[in-house]
Amino acid sequence: MPEMPEVLFTKSAFKIATHCPMQAYYYRNSKGKNLEYENQSAMDEFLKSMAEGGFQVGELAKIYGEVPPENDLEGCYGYDEPLKRTRELFEQENVNIAEAAFRFGDCFVRADVVKKQGNFIDLIEVKAKSWDPKDAFVNTPTRGANAGKRVVNSGIRDYLYDVAFQKWVVENALKNDYPGKTFTVRAYLMMADKSKVNSIPRLNSLFRVKKSVGSDGEKRAYAEVAPEAIEVLKNPHEHVLTPFYVDDECKQIIEGKTAEQADVLGMPFVSFIEEKSKWFVNNEKRYCLLGSKCFKCPFQLSEEGKAKGLKSGYEECWRKVAGFKDEDFEKPLLKELSGTGIKRDDWIRSGIYFIKDITEAVYPRKNDGTGAGWTINERKWVQIDRTNSGCKDPVILKDELRAEMATWKFPLHMIDFETTNSALPYFEKQRPYEQVAFQFSHHVIYENGRIEHKGQFLETRPGYFPNFKFVRELKEQLGAKGSVFRYATHENTILNAIRVQLMESKVKDKDELIEFIESITHRGKKKKDGHYEHEGERDMIDLCEVVKRFYWHPIMKGSNSIKQVLPAVLNSGMYLQEKYGKPIYGSEIKSCNYTPEEPFALITRDEAGGVKNPYKILPQLKEIEDKLIDEIAGQGMDKDELAQYVQNTSDAEMDSDGDTQINNGGLPLVLFRSFQALDPKVDWEKELTAANLTPDALKYKAIREGLLKYCELDTMAMVLVWEYFNNACKE
Numbered sequence: 001m002p003e004m005p006e007v008l009f010t011k012s013a014f015k016i017a018t019h020c021p022m023q024a025y026y027y028r029n030s031k032g033k034n035l036e037y038e039n040q041s042a043m044d045e046f047l048k049s050m051a052e053g054g055f056q057v058g059e060l061a062k063i064y065g066e067v068p069p070e071n072d073l074e075g076c077y078g079y080d081e082p083l084k085r086t087r088e089l090f091e092q093e094n095v096n097i098a099e100a101a102f103r104f105g106d107c108f109v110r111a112d113v114v115k116k117q118g119n120f121i122d123l124i125e126v127k128a129k130s131w132d133p134k135d136a137f138v139n140t141p142t143r144g145a146n147a148g149k150r151v152v153n154s155g156i157r158d159y160l161y162d163v164a165f166q167k168w169v170v171e172n173a174l175k176n177d178y179p180g181k182t183f184t185v186r187a188y189l190m191m192a193d194k195s196k197v198n199s200i201p202r203l204n205s206l207f208r209v210k211k212s213v214g215s216d217g218e219k220r221a222y223a224e225v226a227p228e229a230i231e232v233l234k235n236p237h238e239h240v241l242t243p244f245y246v247d248d249e250c251k252q253i254i255e256g257k258t259a260e261q262a263d264v265l266g267m268p269f270v271s272f273i274e275e276k277s278k279w280f281v282n283n284e285k286r287y288c289l290l291g292s293k294c295f296k297c298p299f300q301l302s303e304e305g306k307a308k309g310l311k312s313g314y315e316e317c318w319r320k321v322a323g324f325k326d327e328d329f330e331k332p333l334l335k336e337l338s339g340t341g342i343k344r345d346d347w348i349r350s351g352i353y354f355i356k357d358i359t360e361a362v363y364p365r366k367n368d369g370t371g372a373g374w375t376i377n378e379r380k381w382v383q384i385d386r387t388n389s390g391c392k393d394p395v396i397l398k399d400e401l402r403a404e405m406a407t408w409k410f411p412l413h414m415i416d417f418e419t420t421n422s423a424l425p426y427f428e429k430q431r432p433y434e435q436v437a438f439q440f441s442h443h444v445i446y447e448n449g450r451i452e453h454k455g456q457f458l459e460t461r462p463g464y465f466p467n468f469k470f471v472r473e474l475k476e477q478l479g480a481k482g483s484v485f486r487y488a489t490h491e492n493t494i495l496n497a498i499r500v501q502l503m504e505s506k507v508k509d510k511d512e513l514i515e516f517i518e519s520i521t522h523r524g525k526k527k528k529d530g531h532y533e534h535e536g537e538r539d540m541i542d543l544c545e546v547v548k549r550f551y552w553h554p555i556m557k558g559s560n561s562i563k564q565v566l567p568a569v570l571n572s573g574m575y576l577q578e579k580y581g582k583p584i585y586g587s588e589i590k591s592c593n594y595t596p597e598e599p600f601a602l603i604t605r606d607e608a609g610g611v612k613n614p615y616k617i618l619p620q621l622k623e624i625e626d627k628l629i630d631e632i633a634g635q636g637m638d639k640d641e642l643a644q645y646v647q648n649t650s651d652a653e654m655d656s657d658g659d660t661q662i663n664n665g666g667l668p669l670v671l672f673r674s675f676q677a678l679d680p681k682v683d684w685e686k687e688l689t690a691a692n693l694t695p696d697a698l699k700y701k702a703i704r705e706g707l708l709k710y711c712e713l714d715t716m717a718m719v720l721v722w723e724y725f726n727n728a729c730k731e
Contacts (some may be wrong), residue, residue: 007034008079008108009277014165015158017276018265022288024280026299026313037313038305041298054128055223056207057423058112060241061126061190062098063225063233065113073099074222079108087177093118104172106277111166113190121185123170124243125163128423130192130432131156133242137249138258149259150252156189157264163187164250165273187250192423192432193242200237202463204424205676240424240432287320292344294318295335322353332356332387336557340376355387371530372400373549382552394553394572401550402729408541410447411482413454414718415440415474415540417491418711420672427465435497437470438672441711442477443719451719452590453712458704460675461684467498468507475516484520487562487718488544495521543718551725566717569724570603570611576724577603577611585716593709602716614713671703 007028017024030039062072071089076082082101089095093116100114113124137156141147152160167187174183200206206229209221252258256268265272279286299313318324332355334344347353347362363384369375374382374397382395418439423432430436444454455477459466478484486492499517502510520540524533532539547560553568570576580602586594594600604612678684678696687697688704 007281007283008103009106009273009280010108011110011162011165013280014107014273014276015162017280018158018161018272019293020288020297021276021279021286022317023297023299023313024276025283025285028280028283030299030313036311037299038301038308038310039298040300040302054423055209055221056204057128057192057241058126059207059223059225060233060424061113061124063230064190064239064241065096065098065115065124067096067098067113071095071097073097073101073110076101079103082110090116092116102166102170102173104169104176106281107165107169107273109166109169111170119181119183121170121174121183122188123163123167123185124188124190125159125166126190126241127159128192129156129159130194130423131189131242131244132194133244134195137244137246138252146259150257151260152249152253152258154260157260159189159191160246160249160253161269163189163246164253164269167247167250168254168270168273185247186245187247188243189246190241190243192240194431194433196238196240196242196431198238198240198425198428198430198432200232201428202426202676202680203240203428204422204426204673205462206232207424208677209673287317290317290321290348292334292348295333295344322351324353328353332557334358336387337380337383338558339380342380355384358384371549372404373397376548379548379552383558386552386554392554394551394568396725396728397550398729398731401546401725404546404550405725405729408483409481410445412445412722413478413482413484414443414445414543414715414722415478415484415486415491416711416714416718417494418672418707419490419494422673426673426676427463434501435494436465436467436672437494437498438466439707439711440470440474441708441715442474443712443715444482445719445722451723453592453716456592456708456712458708458711460672460700460704460707461680462676462678463680467501468505468513471495471498471502471513471517472509475513478520484538484540485543485718485722486540487714488542492521492540492542496523543721546725547721562714562717562721565721567611567613569721570614573724573727575727576720579723580720591712593705593712602720614717671707675700675703 013024013027016027026037027039028034029036073082073085076085076099079101082099083103086097086100086102089097089100095116097114097116098112100111102109102111111123112126113122115122115124136153137160138150138152140149141151164187167185171183171185174181174185206226207223208226210224253261253269256270261267261269261272267275278284294314294317297314297317301310301312301315305312315324315329318329334347334353334355336355337344337358341363343362347358350362352358352362363380365381366375366377369378386395417437419435419437420426421433421435425432425434426436438460439458440456441453442455443451445451455473457470457473459469495517499514499521502514502517507513518534519536520538522532522535522539526532544560544562547565551565553565553572555568555571556564570580581604583599583601585591585600585602587596587599602614606612678700684697684700687694688701690697693701
C-alpha cells in the first residue's frame with residue numbers, strides 16, 4: 001500500500017473541480033490546519049440539505065438498503081479507519097455497508113450505500129434531487145455542435161459525474177486490493193421519484209436532524225431515526241426513493257463517450273480525474289479562465305474573515321488572471337448586469353470586465369418595445385448609462401407608470417407567501433417536493449390612502465396539511481373587490497400547484513376554491529399579445545414587473561429583489577422618510593403583530609444619514625432572529641457561524657427573481673420542518689394559551705412570532721413601493 005498523502009481527492013473535491021479547478025485548491029486550503037482562505041459555501045450547502053431533506057433522505061436510503069447499524073461507517077473519520085473497516089466487512093460473502101471507503105491512487109470516496117452479493121457490487125449514490133422516470137439521463141441532440149452525439153442531461157450531470165467518479169475509483173480499488181478476483185460494480189442513483197405518491201403520514205418527521213461532535217473534533221449534522229420509524233417502514237408502502245440504474249451511462253462517461261466533456265471538463269473524464277487529483281494532492285495552484293460563474297465564487301471575503309486574517313480566493317484569481325488592482329474591485333463590474341441578451345462570458349473572454357466598457361458594438365441598443373415601459377434592453381441601457389455617468393438619482397417613467405396605476409382597482413391587496421417542500425413529503429398522498437403553503441401576510445391600501453395589515457395566516461401544527469385551509473383563508477380575506485399584488489412569480493406558481501392538488505382531492509368546496517384560484521392567477525404559455533392562455537379576470541399584478549418596466553435606482557444595481565428595491569425607494573422618497581420617520585406603525589397603521597401601545601418608526605438613519613434597512617432595526621426582530629438562529633443551530637450548525645451567515649445573506653445583493661423569504665430562503669423551510677417534528681398528539685393551540693408554558697411551547701411561540709413579523713414586513717415593503725410610486729406620480 002503506497003504512503004497515504006496528507007489530503008486525498010474526494011467526491012467533494014472532484015465536484016468542485018468540475019466547476020472550477022482553482023476552487024478545488026481554495027477548498028483544500030479553507031479548512032482544518034490548512035485554513036488560509038474563507039469559504040462561504042459551507043452554510044449554503046448545510047441549509048440546502050436541511051431544506052431539501054438531504055439528511056433524512058440519506059437515513060431512509062440506509063433503511064431501504066438494509067444496512068445494519070454496525071455496518072454504518074458514518075462515525076469513522078479520516079482515511080485509514082474507514083478503509084480498514086470496509087476491507088473487514090468485505091470479507092463477508094454478502095454484506096450491506098453505509099459510507100464504505102475506497103481508495104485508488106490519490107482518489108478516495110465514501111459510498112453512500114454499497115450492497116455486496118458475492119462478486120457483484122451495487123454502488124448506490126443517494127441524492128435529495130427529484131427525478132421523473134420518463135426523463136432520459138443522456139440525450140442525443142438533433143441540432144447544434146453536438147448534434148447526433150450522446151450528451152449528458154445538464155440537469156443531472158453533476159450527479160452522474162459524481163457516481164461515475166465513484167464507480168471508476170471503486171472498480172480500480174477492488175482490482176488493486178483483491179488481485180485475482182473479478183468484481184462487477186453496478187452504479188445506481190437513488191433519488192426522490194416524482195412518479196411516486198407517499199403513503200406514510202409524517203414521513204419527513206420520522207428523521208430528525210441533530211448535531212454531534214465527532215472523534216476528530218468536527219461538528220456534524222445527522223438525521224436521527226425516530227424510535228417508531230423502523231416499525232412504520234416495515235409496513236407495505238410506496239417507496240418515494242427509487243434507485244435508478246445508471247451503470248450504462250456511467251460507463252459511457254468513464255470511457256469519454258459523452259460529447260459534453262470537451263466543454264465541461266476540457267478533456268476526457270478519466271484524464272480529468274488523473275490531472276486534477278494530482279494538482280489537488282500536491283496542492284498546486286493552477287489558475288484558469290475567468291467567466292461569469294466567478295462572480296458567485298464562494299471564496300470571497302467577509303468582514304469577519306478579514307478580521308481573522310483569511311484571504312479571498314475570488315480576489316486572488318481576478319488579480320492574477322485579469323490584472324485587477326484594489327481600486328478595480330470598487331468599480332461597477334459586469335456582475336451587476338444580468339438577464340436576456342447579457343453575454344457576460346463572451347465579454348469576459350474578450351477582456352471586458354467593467355460596465356464602463358460596454359459599448360453598443362457589444363450590446364446593441366434596441367427600440368423594439370411595443371408595450372408601456374422599458375424593454376429588458378432599454379432598462380439595461382438605463383443602468384449602463386446612469387452607472388457610467390455617476391448619477392445617483394433614480395429614473396422613473398412617471399407618465400407611463402401613472403397610466404398603469406390608473407388601471408388598478410381599490411382596495412389594493414398586497415400578499416406574500418411562505419412555502420416549503422421536501423424530498424421526503426411531510427404528509428400522506430404527497431409526491432416528493434410537492435408544495436406546502438403554510439403562511440401568508442396581507443396588507444390593504446384603501447382609496448382614501450388608509451393602510452392596514454389586514455390579516456395573516458400561519459399553520460404549523462404537526463401533521464396538519466395546510467394548503468386548502470390556506471386558500472380558504474386567502475379567499476375570505478381578499479374578498480371580491482380590488483387588485484391583488486404579488487412580488488415576482490412565486491405566489492402564482494404556488495396557487496396553481498394547489499389548484500392541481502384540489503383537482504385530485506375530494507374536499508367538498510374544491511370547485512369553489514379552484515374557481516377562486518383561477519380568478520387571480522394565470523397559467524399556460526404567454527401569447528403574442530402579452531396575455532396568457534388562461535388568465536383570471538382578477539389576475540394578480542406582479543409588482544416586481546412594474547419595477548422592471550418603470551423604475552431603476554443606482555442602489556439596486558442589477559437586482560429587482562424587494563430587499564434591494566425597498567432601500568432604493570426609502571432613500572429616494574422624502575415623503576416616505578417624513579411619514580415613516582415618525583412612530584406610526586402599530587398605531588395609525590394597524591398591525592396584526594404590533595400594538596398601538598408600542599408604535600414605532602419604520603425609518604431610522606445611519607451615521608452617514610442614509611436610511612437603515614427596516615429588516616434589521618425593527619423592535620423585537622433582532623431578539624426573534626436570535627431565537628430562529630438558536631432553533632436551527634440546535635439542528636446541526638454552529639450558532640456563531642449561522643448568525644454570521646444570516647447577517648452576510650441579508651446584507652448581500654439578492655438576485656433579480658425577487659423572492660421574498662425570511663432573510664434567506666432556507667430558514668422558513670427549516671423552521672417549518674422543526675414544527676412538524678413536534679408531538680402531533682399535543683394540542684399546540686391550547687398549549688400556547690396555557691398559564692405556564694412548557695419549554696417546547698415557549699420555543700414554538702417565539703418562532704411563530706418571528707415568522708409572523710418577518711412575513712408582515714415583506715407585504716409592508718410592497719406597500720412602501722406603492723406609496724413611493726403613487727407620490728412620485730403626483731409630482
